[in-house]
Amino acid sequence: MRGSTPVGHSYPRSVETEVAVAQARVSTREVVLAAVGLFTEYGFERTTMDGIAAATGVSRRSLFRRFGSKEDILFAEHDELFATVVGYLDASPDDPLTAVRSAARMVFQGYVRDPEITLPRYRLVRAHPRLRDREVAMTARYQSAFSHYLTERAGSAFSLASGVVAASVIAAHNHVLRSWLRGSGEDEETVWVRFDEAMAYVSTAARPLLDPQGGPEPDRVLVAVYPSGAGNDEVLRRIGAALEPGGS
Amino acid sequence: MRGSTPVGHSYPRSVETEVAVAQARVSTREVVLAAVGLFTEYGFERTTMDGIAAATGVSRRSLFRRFGSKEDILFAEHDELFATVVGYLDASPDDPLTAVRSAARMVFQGYVRDPEITLPRYRLVRAHPRLRDREVAMTARYQSAFSHYLTERAGSAFSLASGVVAASVIAAHNHVLRSWLRGSGEDEETVWVRFDEAMAYVSTAARPLLDPQGGPEPDRVLVAVYPSGAGNDEVLRRIGAALEPGGS
């Protein structure tokens, strides 16, 4: 933070003794924290880029260069996480569904690890439709990445299934995440249990979608739809008839 | 469209003879069509609100008042559709999953019915990240509405399942929609068949999530997971055993 910034506004600045030391580049995280503070105190649109510049000591011009836009400051760290997750997926040797589960876990950890940013950001996102859209767009990017990854691994015949599975995983992730963001005081261990439960739940439902006709897979899945009036004998007869052709 | 607009720019205006007839309020649809035309011809950000004002005869100020922002012009009709769909859901007496399926069908029809707007809009959305985010936010609104509706009907114990099902329905919807938007020359009947197939597919997978223990529904769903080595007899035996307790 510099001492020579022409303020002009009334944004408070962290008081610092004027030292003649060469300033290291103000880190991304410092800027994000300062911006989050201003946003929560004055509201998002009433905080100007000049204000953030004054509060951080980074010039207005440099803020735009480094972050792109005022919104992007809020989601800067999130963007880095996204790059990490995509890199992980590309390199993962695991079974596709497992890899996606792990990727979702990484994303979740990205939130839980850094409540100092994610909690106030969540409050801001809830209050401002534009920011909400931005947040939604972020999760959509994950969903798209997951979907493409699954389609690539499972084959293009499974593109619909991949899209559905990716959407389900993201939905489960967001479900647990939102409840953590809302009840901010929750035990971290409990959250992780609930996350893993949700993931187990959704991947049980998802696995059969990604390979319905068996192969080297451990399990097969049988889905039968029948009138609720049918007795068990009738159900068994129909299933037996449907099973005949194949043998084992 | 007025004849007295001080142009100043070089946007083309539909040539009209100067008639002294009182102009009716320019319809939303007319404005959207004109804006879409300008966007596709000159690009989104190089089209100014002054340009749209000149092309439509509606003043810049009134455009902002009626649409809110430049982006909102592109999605104005979509917003109306959203209101319609939500209204339908609230009033629907059907089984919840069926109602959501019908709602998704309405949304799909909203696109297919009006290719004059949705097709060029899709091209714009693909090209401009900001517009893409906006589009994504729209579908997220549907997803959220579906999810809340399902949770409300199925009980809060099913909130995770509701979120997953809503996400799956939206994913299937978007899957078919995108393929229609890309291959724009497709037969309309074929599209509808594919849409209904996708919906049947996803709701088969979704139904057990929303009601695992059966109820007064017309059909029941049986899902059996078994080792691929098991013979048909063994499968039938297990299913029979699992069916016993209930009776019919």
Place this chain on the structure above:
DNA sequence: TTCTATCCTGGCACTGAATGCCAGTGTTGG
């Protein structure tokens, strides 16, 4: 060390989206 290429930063000017304010113009209902 010195020169040079390169990168990052900050200042300046400008475009254009978005909003508040006000005045004019119907339109409706008494």
Place this chain on the structure above:
DNA sequence: CCAACACTGGCATTCAGTGCCAGGATAGAA
């Protein structure tokens, strides 16, 4: 005929975002 109201357009202002240019730091070559 007049009042209340709704809608519209013009004007001025704020502020996000961008292009341009100049200064300072660093790294590498001479």
